[in-house]
Amino acid sequence: MNNSLPFGRDAQRAERVSLSFNLKTNTMSDEQIRNLEEIFEARIARDEKIEPKDWMPEKYRKTHIRQMSQHAHSEIVGMLPEGNWISRAPSLRRKAALLAKVQDEAGHGLYLYSACETLGVSRDELYEQLHSGKAKYSSIFNYPTVSWADMGAVGWLVDGAAIINQVPLCNTSFGPYARAMVRVCKEESFHQRQGFEIMLKLCNGSPEQKEMAQDALNRWWWPSLMMLGPTDAESIHTEQSMKWKLKRKSNDDLRQQFIDQTVPQADLLGLTIPDPDMKFNEETGSYDFGEINWDEFWQVVKGHGPCNKKRMKDRVGAWEEGAWVRDAAMAHAEKNEAKKLKKAI
Amino acid sequence: MKQNNLYNYILSIADNSLILGQRLGELCGHGPTLETDIAGTNISLDLIGQCRNYYQYAAKVQGEGKTEDDLAFLRLEREYKNVLLVEQPNDHFGYVMGRQYLFDVFHLLFMNDMLNSKDETLAAIAKKGIKEVSYHKRFSGDWVKRLGDGTEESKAKMQEAIDDLWTYTDELFDMTEADKAMVSEGVGVDVSKLKEGYYKEVSQLLAEADLTVPESKYFTRGGKKGIHSEHMGYLLADLQYMQRTYPNMEW
Ligand SMILES: [Fe+2]
Numbered sequence: 165m166n167n168s169l170p171f172g173r174d175a176q177r178a179e180r181v182s183l184s185f186n187l188k189t190n191t192m193s194d195e196q197i198r199n200l201e202e203i204f205e206a207r208i209a210r211d212e213k214i215e216p217k218d219w220m221p222e223k224y225r226k227t228h229i230r231q232m233s234q235h236a237h238s239e240i241v242g243m244l245p246e247g248n249w250i251s252r253a254p255s256l257r258r259k260a261a262l263l264a265k266v267q268d269e270a271g272h273g274l275y276l277y278s279a280c281e282t283l284g285v286s287r288d289e290l291y292e293q294l295h296s297g298k299a300k301y302s303s304i305f306n307y308p309t310v311s312w313a314d315m316g317a318v319g320w321l322v323d324g325a326a327i328i329n330q331v332p333l334c335n336t337s338f339g340p341y342a343r344a345m346v347r348v349c350k351e352e353s354f355h356q357r358q359g360f361e362i363m364l365k366l367c368n369g370s371p372e373q374k375e376m377a378q379d380a381l382n383r384w385w386w387p388s389l390m391m392l393g394p395t396d397a398e399s400i401h402t403e404q405s406m407k408w409k410l411k412r413k414s415n416d417d418l419r420q421q422f423i424d425q426t427v428p429q430a431d432l433l434g435l436t437i438p439d440p441d442m443k444f445n446e447e448t449g450s451y452d453f454g455e456i457n458w459d460e461f462w463q464v465v466k467g468h469g470p471c472n473k474k475r476m477k478d479r480v481g482a483w484e485e486g487a488w489v490r491d492a493a494m495a496h497a498e499k500n501e502a503k504k505l506k507k508a509i
Numbered sequence: 510m511k512q513n514n515l516y517n518y519i520l521s522i523a524d525n526s527l528i529l530g531q532r533l534g535e536l537c538g539h540g541p542t543l544e545t546d547i548a549g550t551n552i553s554l555d556l557i558g559q560c561r562n563y564y565q566y567a568a569k570v571q572g573e574g575k576t577e578d579d580l581a582f583l584r585l586e587r588e589y590k591n592v593l594l595v596e597q598p599n600d601h602f603g604y605v606m607g608r609q610y611l612f613d614v615f616h617l618l619f620m621n622d623m624l625n626s627k628d629e630t631l632a633a634i635a636k637k638g639i640k641e642v643s644y645h646k647r648f649s650g651d652w653v654k655r656l657g658d659g660t661e662e663s664k665a666k667m668q669e670a671i672d673d674l675w676t677y678t679d680e681l682f683d684m685t686e687a688d689k690a691m692v693s694e695g696v697g698v699d700v701s702k703l704k705e706g707y708y709k710e711v712s713q714l715l716a717e718a719d720l721t722v723p724e725s726k727y728f729t730r731g732g733k734k735g736i737h738s739e740h741m742g743y744l745l746a747d748l749q750y751m752q753r754t755y756p757n758m759e760w
């Protein structure tokens with residue numbers, strides 16, 4: 165992909181640049197690449213979308229595969245903690261809504277894997293990276309869902325934080341990613357409202373229900389703040405990502421936005437944010453908050469959270485147990501092709 | 510209750526959809542591909558949607574102010590009247606698709622008949638359900654064919670599932686007291702009349718799938734009388750967990 169000729173709006177200019185393209189080795193001189201990169205960066209600066217067939221720097225391609233696949237993996241690993249409550253949902257209405265939600269996440273995984281495929285990497289390769297532990301997914305899904313209220317808290321806080329992360333990506337430079345995000349964000353905001361509504365019902369219910377809701381908030385609050393990424397001082401690759409519109413605000417800004425949006429919602433529920441230092445700051449118009457336990461964050465990121473092993477075991481297990489099914493589907497399709505061919509002759 | 514037979518009749522249909530929907534829901538996120546996961550969840554959603562319509566109607570017929578959830582979650586095991594087939598576990602994907610197909614063929618024949626019920630509510634549910642169930646049958650039937658006519662391994666696994674599940678097929682056509690009463694009133698479906706067409710259709714697809722139609726004449730029955738397999742208690746333990754632990758609350 166990276167060495168092919170460009171087909172975008174700048175095709176003509178780019179063609180001139182690559183006239184002396186070395187046909188034998190199929191490579192370009194450093195200068196040719198530099199010129200193409202300039203044209204490329206200019207397109208992004210003009211807010212043009214980059215499409216899969218356009219020329220792009222190798223680093224752009226790799227960075228996008230990494231970020232989009234990480235996002236895809238998060239969607240499908242994220243099905244597990246919520247899938248955990250489908251069989252025990254407390255009412256038929258909730259069961260149906262939860263099934264639909266988890267199914268949406270599977271759909272998000274699909275669009276995102278497909279977006280990755282446009283960059284020349286197969287879904288199987290990406291799974292391999294997930295299963296071998298080479299690829300990361302959102303660490304939040306390494307926490308257990310231990311009560312029904314967790315279905316509320318996850319929707320409200322985790323989908324809520326995901327939206328804060330993803331809305332800016334609706335304008336990212338890579339076309340397929342931007343378009344996937346538009347659709348995904350619509351559904352995520354539906355999930356968030358649904359999660360909030362589960363919490364609201366609990367908070368207006370019996371003392372046990374309200375306690376269940378508070379307990380869920382206590383457990384999910386800090387991990388949700390961590391979901392917005394390490395603090396800016398420790399965050400790498402930000403500058404390049406800003407230029408490519410893969411990242412439009414810093415982690416700390418996103419976190420503040422999430423807190424400012426969520427604290428009034430907790431008030432509305434009558435729940436207490438588990439942070440004694442949380443206080444509205446009249447000067448900044450934002451909430452000040454306490455110290456995040458980054459040791460815990462890194463522990464979970466490095467694979468030692470409460471459910472890291474379980475999540476991977478479930479994913480790898482489903483994949484390995486499904487191998488004979490996928491093989492059969494392939495074999496059946498090949499047989500059918502052969503039959504059709506025979507008929508045609 | 511005046512309309513005891515109608516109430517029992519509706520529940521028995523509802524329970525099939527609920528229990529099969531529950532089984533499929535257990536798989537969500539654990540399927541062999543994302544696509545099969547999405548499709549399985551879709552089928553589960555359809556079935557849960559159908560059972561809600563039935564339970565709401567049954568609650569109305571009963572007239573004791575109960576809700577769909579009271580009926581779905583708060584009965585004793587012996588009071589669930591689903592066929593044994595739908596409660597069988599998700600041993601492997603061959604079982605999941607085999608169970609689905611063996612039920613779907615029956616379900617579509619059943620719905621097609623229920624369309625003519627004198628009971629308008631049941632006829633309306635059938636009208637809505639036929640499209641869904643046709644899709645379920647196409648999906649499960651395609652997979653039975655793929656697995657039967659795929660690899661050696663998949664063929665063996667699909668055959669194993671069909672052989673094991675076959676024993677539960679005959680019960681589909683048993684007529685309970687409620688069935689007979691409802692048939693005589695022109696409300697219910699005479700399932701005994703669906704039997705021939707069912708076995709003919711299933712045998713045809715199995716042949717197409719390069720699978721052997723089991724010859725066993727021994728069948729297992731009981732679900733329709735509320736006598737379930739050992740799996741049922743565990744299924745209900747999950748299903749009823751919240752309602753039993755936190756009685757009389759809204760969710
Ligand atoms: Fe997401």
Ligand SMILES: [Fe+2]
Pocket residue numbers: 239268269272348352
């Ligand atoms: Fe999602």
Ligand SMILES: [Fe+2]
Pocket residue numbers: 269323351352355
């Ligand atoms: Fe979501």
